Amino acid sequence: MDAPCLDCGEPLAIEMRDEEILGVEPAGMVGYAYGQIGGPPENRPFR
16 A cells, blocks of 8 residues: 555555565554554553
């Protein structure tokens, strides 16, 4: 998927297959999910 950053407009790209991330550009890309994801709260990374 190719898309612009909604904050600064820089290009972002992520390649996935079967729920596996194959490539990310830029390498330090982070994501945000509005809903609760990642299992129980005690197992989720800090966000």
